[in-house]
Amino acid sequence: MGREKVPGDFIEYGIALGGSAIYIASELDGNRHFHGYDVFGMIPSPTEQDDEKSKARYETIRSGRSTGIGGDTYYRYQGNLFDKVSASFTGFGVPVDGERIVLHKGLFEDTVDLDPKTRIALAHLDCDWHDPVKFCLERTFEVLSPGGVMILDDYNDYGGCRTATDEFLAGRADCRLTRILPHAVIRRL
Template identity: 55%
Template sequence: MGMLESGLRRAKRRLQDGWMSRKLDPIARQVQERRLTYLPTAKLLSLTNQIDRLNRDGVAGDFYEFGIALGGSSIIMASKMDANRTEERRYHGFDVFGTIPPPSAQDENDSHDRYAVIAAGKSQGIGGDDYYGYVDDLYGRVVRSFEDFGLSVDGDRISLHKGLFEDTLSLPPDARIALAHIDCDWYEPVKFCLERIADHMAEQGVIVVDDFNDYQGCRKATCAFLENDPRFLLEAERPHALLIRRAETGR
């Protein structure tokens, strides 16, 4: 009975995923078909909806992403960042472009168990592909994927920053961020990213925390951040967390 119920749940998820896939825009569908993203359809749809909202409402600022993997969500963000806008945005992506660093003592067993699989070389890729963390010259592969979509990683409109976040993230005082996609799994990098970008988020800008429901350390870091910074509202918890920068009051 248990196996039957499990099979029915998987079948239901596949049907739901297929239905949601039809709602994705063409770029997101192409990214998904080329197996360039680990994000499930629900997360892709939520991410693209947020980009459309920011463009529609004229929320100023650049797009930042922490944790790129194969570059699928990066390509979506960069492709859609200027839709229906006269002011140009810029995209900044940050990643070690290799095997991710290990979790810390602040993370729970789920993170350490997952990292043990990665470190042992046993992690699975998408649809039978190699796991991205084992790919030689991952940076070059991501750049070529951008080019396949007509996007140039020119260091101006589109920039990829290779290395640890604490070594590569440098924000000028006037930096303004409309969208930040944080997809870095563990407690410490999530905490670092949230705290470093908070002052630079535009009003009504959004921070998307990908692993809020997947790893306890990520959730713990996000909840602590929200408790300490009342400027942000947790608008949604699923399929990932959406943190909206509240509008200033008293004007």
């Protein structure tokens, strides 16, 4: 199959320090926009739908015992994370302008309000636990262009993400899991 251009914008759910979001935003062409969603603070807790590994990871984060890359302060413990991530976007030449590149601060269920006329070509889901993954899959798929993809960062890491993804895919003929490693990829047919 050729490399056709799928219409639509790019989205990332769960921005952390902005690394993958900055890369995705730097690949915008034409009239595409980038929307990034994150709480830019302490990650919400997993639920009963999540596995013990997820709950243990959250407890480490919640207790203040998590470390960042290279022993730095874990990003969820940093103040003004939104401002730091925005500055990183600017530093890499993709400034958050509120129009072409937009960051949304808050819980997904409070900030993700995709217009039914919106089209998404690429969505990167890095939101760890079952409930946010399920929410983001369902909301994104409503506006995902044919040929569009959703990349699931945590499919192989956290049981809740895998369960939410497998539940989403069950019985669906309009999308396919096209890859599992290193991250799962769902393509809309």
